[in-house]
Amino acid sequence: MSSPTTEDDRRFVLSLGTPDRTGIVARISTFLAEVGGSIVEAAYHADPDSGWFFTRQAVSASSIDMSIDELRTAFTAVADELGPETEWTLQDSSERKRVVLLVSKEAHCLHDLLGRAAGGELPADICAVIGNHMDLAPVVEAHGLTFHYVPFPKDPAERGPAFHRVRELVDAHDPHAVVLARFMQVLPAELCEHWAGRAINIHHSFLPSFVGARPYHQAFARGVKLIGATCHYVTAELDAGPIIEQDVIRVDHADEVRDMVRQGRDIEKLVLARGLRWHLEDRVLVHGRKTVVFS
Amino acid sequence: MSSPTTEDDRRFVLSLGTPDRTGIVARISTFLAEVGGSIVEAAYHADPDSGWFFTRQAVSASSIDMSIDELRTAFTAVADELGPETEWTLQDSSERKRVVLLVSKEAHCLHDLLGRAAGGELPADICAVIGNHMDLAPVVEAHGLTFHYVPFPKDPAERGPAFHRVRELVDAHDPHAVVLARFMQVLPAELCEHWAGRAINIHHSFLPSFVGARPYHQAFARGVKLIGATCHYVTAELDAGPIIEQDVIRVDHADEVRDMVRQGRDIEKLVLARGLRWHLEDRVLVHGRKTVVFS
Amino acid sequence: MSSPTTEDDRRFVLSLGTPDRTGIVARISTFLAEVGGSIVEAAYHADPDSGWFFTRQAVSASSIDMSIDELRTAFTAVADELGPETEWTLQDSSERKRVVLLVSKEAHCLHDLLGRAAGGELPADICAVIGNHMDLAPVVEAHGLTFHYVPFPKDPAERGPAFHRVRELVDAHDPHAVVLARFMQVLPAELCEHWAGRAINIHHSFLPSFVGARPYHQAFARGVKLIGATCHYVTAELDAGPIIEQDVIRVDHADEVRDMVRQGRDIEKLVLARGLRWHLEDRVLVHGRKTVVFS
Amino acid sequence: MSSPTTEDDRRFVLSLGTPDRTGIVARISTFLAEVGGSIVEAAYHADPDSGWFFTRQAVSASSIDMSIDELRTAFTAVADELGPETEWTLQDSSERKRVVLLVSKEAHCLHDLLGRAAGGELPADICAVIGNHMDLAPVVEAHGLTFHYVPFPKDPAERGPAFHRVRELVDAHDPHAVVLARFMQVLPAELCEHWAGRAINIHHSFLPSFVGARPYHQAFARGVKLIGATCHYVTAELDAGPIIEQDVIRVDHADEVRDMVRQGRDIEKLVLARGLRWHLEDRVLVHGRKTVVFS
Incomplete structure (x- = not known):
C-alpha cells in the first residue's frame, strides 16, 4: 500500500460498493479515463457470498482538471447508472481528516x-x-x-x-x-x-x-x-x-x-x-x- | 530446542511436576551430578497460580554408568523425598516410541x-x-x-x-x-x-x-x-x-x-x-x- | 485469493504489463465488458519506479461466448493499441499445466x-x-x-x-x-x-x-x-x-x-x-x- | 517470561557463564537452596559449539535473609570453584537501572x-x-x-x-x-x-x-x-x-x-x-x- 505525503501525492479516492454485474469496472474506469485520471492504486473485490462488488481507486489529483466537488457531481451520473443501492464516497486526500x-x-x-x-x-x-x-x-x-x-x-x-x-x-x-x-x-x-x-x-x-x-x-x-x-x-x-x-x-x-x-x-x-x-x-x-x- | 539423531545424542530425559518448595532444583541436580550426568538441556517452571513446579532435564546417556531402569530405581528415592504428589517419568531417547x-x-x-x-x-x-x-x-x-x-x-x-x-x-x-x-x-x-x-x-x-x-x-x-x-x-x-x-x-x-x-x-x-x-x-x-x- | 476447483470455476486469466499511461484499465475493462466477461478477481499495480503498469484479471469463462483462442485473437487488437512493449498472456484455467x-x-x-x-x-x-x-x-x-x-x-x-x-x-x-x-x-x-x-x-x-x-x-x-x-x-x-x-x-x-x-x-x-x-x-x-x- | 512490578516481586538475579562440566547446576542450586532461595525463574543453556554453559536464575528476594551485597560475597566462593573463566553478575531487581x-x-x-x-x-x-x-x-x-x-x-x-x-x-x-x-x-x-x-x-x-x-x-x-x-x-x-x-x-x-x-x-x-x-x-x-x- 502506498500513502501520500507530499502535494505531488495528492489523490482523489473513490470507494464504492454495489450489487455485482458485468461492466462495472468498465463503466468506472471509462469515466476516470474520460476525466484524465491517472490511476495510482486500484483494488476490486467481487463477493460471491453477498453478490456485491467493491472497489477502491486512487487517482492522481493533478491528472484531473476538476475540483473534488466537480468530480463528485460528475460521478453522480455514473453512480445512478449503477443503481440505487450503490454506496460511494469520493475523497480528496489533501482534505485533512x-x-x-x-x-x-x-x-x-x-x-x-x-x-x-x-x-x-x-x-x-x-x-x-x-x-x-x-x-x-x-x-x-x-x-x-x-x-x-x-x-x-x-x-x-x-x-x-x-x-x-x-x-x-x-x-x-x-x-x-x-x-x-x-x-x-x-x-x-x-x-x-x-x-x-x-x-x-x-x-x-x-x-x-x-x-x-x-x-x-x-x-x-x-x-x-x-x-x-x-x-x-x-x-x-x-x-x-x-x-x-x-x-x-x-x-x-x-x-x-x-x-x-x-x-x-x-x-x-x-x-x-x-x-x-x-x-x-x-x-x-x-x-x-x-x-x-x-x- | 535440540533433538537427538545419533547414538552420541542418546539422552535420558527426566520430566517432573511437584508442589513447589525451596530446594527442588538442588535435590534433582545434585542427584544428577552424583550419577555423573552431563546436562544437555534443562528447563524449569514455577507456576505461581497452581503452586506447582515443573522441570525437564535431558542428560547425556553416555555420561551415566547406569541403564535407564537402574536410573529410574535410583531416582525413586529422590521422588519420594519430593512427596507423594510428585509425577515423573524418565525416558531413554533411544527407546523408539x-x-x-x-x-x-x-x-x-x-x-x-x-x-x-x-x-x-x-x-x-x-x-x-x-x-x-x-x-x-x-x-x-x-x-x-x-x-x-x-x-x-x-x-x-x-x-x-x-x-x-x-x-x-x-x-x-x-x-x-x-x-x-x-x-x-x-x-x-x-x-x-x-x-x-x-x-x-x-x-x-x-x-x-x-x-x-x-x-x-x-x-x-x-x-x-x-x-x-x-x-x-x-x-x-x-x-x-x-x-x-x-x-x-x-x-x-x-x-x-x-x-x-x-x-x-x-x-x-x-x-x-x-x-x-x-x-x-x-x-x-x-x-x-x-x-x-x-x- | 480464490482458486477454481470445479467446472463452474473455470476462468480466463489475463496477465499484462505495459508502460503506464491514462486509460489502460478503461481499455481493458471495456473490452472485457464487451465480450460479456464477468470479472471474478482483478488486481492492478502502477509502479512509479519503472513507470510500468501491471494487471491480472480473472473472468468467469462461462460468461464469455468464446473459446480461449478466440478471446486471445480478439484481445490482440487491444494489446496492439497499448503498444509494442506490452507483454501479456491469456490462460484458460481448465487447461492443465x-x-x-x-x-x-x-x-x-x-x-x-x-x-x-x-x-x-x-x-x-x-x-x-x-x-x-x-x-x-x-x-x-x-x-x-x-x-x-x-x-x-x-x-x-x-x-x-x-x-x-x-x-x-x-x-x-x-x-x-x-x-x-x-x-x-x-x-x-x-x-x-x-x-x-x-x-x-x-x-x-x-x-x-x-x-x-x-x-x-x-x-x-x-x-x-x-x-x-x-x-x-x-x-x-x-x-x-x-x-x-x-x-x-x-x-x-x-x-x-x-x-x-x-x-x-x-x-x-x-x-x-x-x-x-x-x-x-x-x-x-x-x-x-x-x-x-x-x- | 515474568517481570517484577511490586515489592513482593523483588528478585535477586544471577547470570552466569562458564566452561561446561558436570555439576554446575548442582553447585549453584545447592548454594541457592542453602541460603533459602525460592527459585522463581531459571534457564540453562549448554552450548556444544563453544563448550560453555550459561544460566540465569531469579530467586525471590524475600526468601533470602541477606542483602544483595552479602549474597554476592557468599556466591564468590561458588564462582571461584567454577574456575577463573567464570563470568557472573548478581543483580537486585529493586535497584533501578x-x-x-x-x-x-x-x-x-x-x-x-x-x-x-x-x-x-x-x-x-x-x-x-x-x-x-x-x-x-x-x-x-x-x-x-x-x-x-x-x-x-x-x-x-x-x-x-x-x-x-x-x-x-x-x-x-x-x-x-x-x-x-x-x-x-x-x-x-x-x-x-x-x-x-x-x-x-x-x-x-x-x-x-x-x-x-x-x-x-x-x-x-x-x-x-x-x-x-x-x-x-x-x-x-x-x-x-x-x-x-x-x-x-x-x-x-x-x-x-x-x-x-x-x-x-x-x-x-x-x-x-x-x-x-x-x-x-x-x-x-x-x-x-x-x-x-x-x-
Whole structure:
C-alpha cells in the first residue's frame, strides 16, 4: 500500500460498493479515463457470498482538471447508472481528516497515537481527547491537545448524562473517526447507531475468543499459546462489530496475566494504528457484519 | 530446542511436576551430578497460580554408568523425598516410541506425517493407521504401513462397536500417542479417559474460537482476519482439552471458505507436527486444563 | 485469493504489463465488458519506479461466448493499441499445466509437493521427477510418477552432458514450471536463459542473507534470531533472481545447525508451495530483477 | 517470561557463564537452596559449539535473609570453584537501572521508549537524551527529561570532540545501557570498546542483509517480500555486533520505499523495546559474536 505525503501525492479516492454485474469496472474506469485520471492504486473485490462488488481507486489529483466537488457531481451520473443501492464516497486526500479519542486509564494506545501524530504518520488531526478519568490529561496537554474530563457515575443506570456530554464533545468536531483507545465504558446502542461506521474500538483479544471483560485473564485460564487484539467497528452487540484488523503474539506457560497484559499492549497498539489508518484512507468498506479492507 | 539423531545424542530425559518448595532444583541436580550426568538441556517452571513446579532435564546417556531402569530405581528415592504428589517419568531417547494414527477422508495431515516419518524427522514409528473410510488406505500402504478400515454406522447411537474395534486396534500397539489426524468422529468419554494424556487432536481453528463443526465456515461468517489451528489433548469436553500448540495465518476478504480450507491445511500440518514432536520428546507436562511446554 | 476447483470455476486469466499511461484499465475493462466477461478477481499495480503498469484479471469463462483462442485473437487488437512493449498472456484455467521437478537427496520438498498433488491441491500435473541421485526414486514411483536418474560427475567441468540430458528430459514435457526442489547443482547460464521465467528455486535462507552453500551454517555462525527461505526465479547470477516469496521462522541460542535444518524445512516447503502455486496461476509478473505478485 | 512490578516481586538475579562440566547446576542450586532461595525463574543453556554453559536464575528476594551485597560475597566462593573463566553478575531487581538515549532526527523509537517509560513499562530510568540535532528536544523536555544537544561537524575527520562530549555526557550517568535510538553517527572504535556490552543499536534491516546506509532502499531494489529490524550490541565492525533480537514484517510490490520506512518503524520500535528490556533484565549473555537470550 502506498500513502501520500507530499502535494505531488495528492489523490482523489473513490470507494464504492454495489450489487455485482458485468461492466462495472468498465463503466468506472471509462469515466476516470474520460476525466484524465491517472490511476495510482486500484483494488476490486467481487463477493460471491453477498453478490456485491467493491472497489477502491486512487487517482492522481493533478491528472484531473476538476475540483473534488466537480468530480463528485460528475460521478453522480455514473453512480445512478449503477443503481440505487450503490454506496460511494469520493475523497480528496489533501482534505485533512479529524479524529477524536476516548480514553480511560490505560495509556499505551494513546501514547502510540500521539507519537504517530507527532511524527506525521497519522493521516488525520487529533482534535480532542475525552477521558472518564483524569489520569491521561497531562500527556495529552503536553502534546498541545485538548483533554476533556467527563466523569462517569458508578451506577450504569445513571450514565446517560455523561454519555450525552461525550456525544456533544465528539460531535462538535464532526470527526471521521471516534476511536475508543482502551475506553472502558460500553457505548449505549443509540451512540453506536449515531456513530455507525465511524466508532472504532480496540479489543484486547483475538475475537471472537474472549468477548467481554478481562480477556487476558480468560486467555490465561484457557492456556492459549497466542494472544491477540482486534480492531473493529462498534455496534450495539458487544465486541461483535465488523472486524477491520487482527493480530496475535506468542505466549507460553511462563507468562502470567501481567505478562500477557504487557505483551498484548504491543499488539493492541499495532492493530489499532493499522485499522485506524486504513479507515482514514477509505480502505475499509463495510458490508453487513464484515469488512472489505483494501490494504 | 535440540533433538537427538545419533547414538552420541542418546539422552535420558527426566520430566517432573511437584508442589513447589525451596530446594527442588538442588535435590534433582545434585542427584544428577552424583550419577555423573552431563546436562544437555534443562528447563524449569514455577507456576505461581497452581503452586506447582515443573522441570525437564535431558542428560547425556553416555555420561551415566547406569541403564535407564537402574536410573529410574535410583531416582525413586529422590521422588519420594519430593512427596507423594510428585509425577515423573524418565525416558531413554533411544527407546523408539510408537504412534497410531486415526484418519477419515482429509489427507493432508496424514501425508505430512508420513513424509516426516519417511524423512526420519518423526521421533517415533507409525505402527498403524486406522480409518473410518477407505480413501486413505492406498497412500498408507504405499509407505509400507498397515491400514485398518473400521466403518462407522450413520447413527451415532450405534457406533459403540466401531469404537470398541478402534480401541482394540490401537491398544494392540500400546502407543505413546494416538493421533486424531483429522479424524471426524467424536471420541466417547470412556476412550478419552482411557487414552488420557496420549490422544492428540488437531482442531482446524484457533480455539476457543469456533468450537465444533465447520470452523472455517464459522470463521468466514464472522469475517476474522486470521485463521488458525490448535493441537490439544483430547478430553471428554469437546475441543476443550489442554492446548499444546497453536498458530495462525492471515486471510482477507477475498478468501472464500475453500481458500481458508486450503490455507488452513498448512497451519494444521505444522501445528500438529510440532505438538506431536514435543509430546513424543516428553516436552509437554499437563497440569489441570493447561500445559507446560518446554519446547 | 480464490482458486477454481470445479467446472463452474473455470476462468480466463489475463496477465499484462505495459508502460503506464491514462486509460489502460478503461481499455481493458471495456473490452472485457464487451465480450460479456464477468470479472471474478482483478488486481492492478502502477509502479512509479519503472513507470510500468501491471494487471491480472480473472473472468468467469462461462460468461464469455468464446473459446480461449478466440478471446486471445480478439484481445490482440487491444494489446496492439497499448503498444509494442506490452507483454501479456491469456490462460484458460481448465487447461492443465505441467510441472517437472529436479531433486537431489533432500526429500521434504518433494514429499510436500507429491502430497499436495495427491490431495488435488496443486493446480498442475507433475509430469516427471529428475534426480542426480537414486535416493528419491521409490517415493516418486510409489506415487505412480516417472523418476529419471541422471548421475552427475564429480568434476564440474564434465557436467555438460548431464545437464544436456536433464534439458532433454525436461523439455520433452514443455513444462510451465521447472522446479528445483532442493536440487543441489547450479544450473549453467544457458539453461537459466532457456528456462527463464519458468525455472523456480527454493533457497534455504532469507535472501540476500547467506547466499551460496550451507546457509544454515552461516546463519548459526552469525547468531541470527530468525531463519528463512526464499522462492525465486533462477537466473545466471547465483541466488539473485527475482524473488517470488519469502518467509521466516524464529530460532534461538539453543538451536544447533541440525535444529535449524529441521525447522527450516517447514518454511522451505511452505514458501516453495506458495510461490509455485502463484506462478502456476499466472499471479507472478516479472519486471527486471523484481516481481509483482497478485496473490 | 515474568517481570517484577511490586515489592513482593523483588528478585535477586544471577547470570552466569562458564566452561561446561558436570555439576554446575548442582553447585549453584545447592548454594541457592542453602541460603533459602525460592527459585522463581531459571534457564540453562549448554552450548556444544563453544563448550560453555550459561544460566540465569531469579530467586525471590524475600526468601533470602541477606542483602544483595552479602549474597554476592557468599556466591564468590561458588564462582571461584567454577574456575577463573567464570563470568557472573548478581543483580537486585529493586535497584533501578539507568539508560541514556542517543538520537538524531527520527522520532519513532524515542517516542516509543518515552511512552513505555511513562507507562511504567521500562525497567529503568531514562537519565538523559543526547541528540546531534535539535529536532527531538521538545518531546524529551515535555516528558520532563534532559536533552543535550551535541552538534556534529560535517567532516567525519573532525567529529572527535563531539564524540568526546557525548562520552562525557553519557558517562556522567554510568548507565547500564546506551541506546542508539536511530542515532545516525557511527561510533568510533574506542567508544565501542568503552561501552562494550552496554551500547545497543537498532538497525533497520534484517541483518546480515543490507548492512550500512539506507537499508530500506536496498530492500526495495532487491525486491524482498519481508523487511526487518535488528537490535544488536555495538562493536567496532559496522552492523556486525552480537544480535539480541530481530523481527520482520511482510511487504509487497505495491510498497514503495516510503511505505517500507513507515511500516519498518513499527518493527524497529518493537525489536528495540524487546531487546532493551531483555538487556536490562540481565537476560542477555554475550559469548563471542553471539548472544544467549533467556527471554
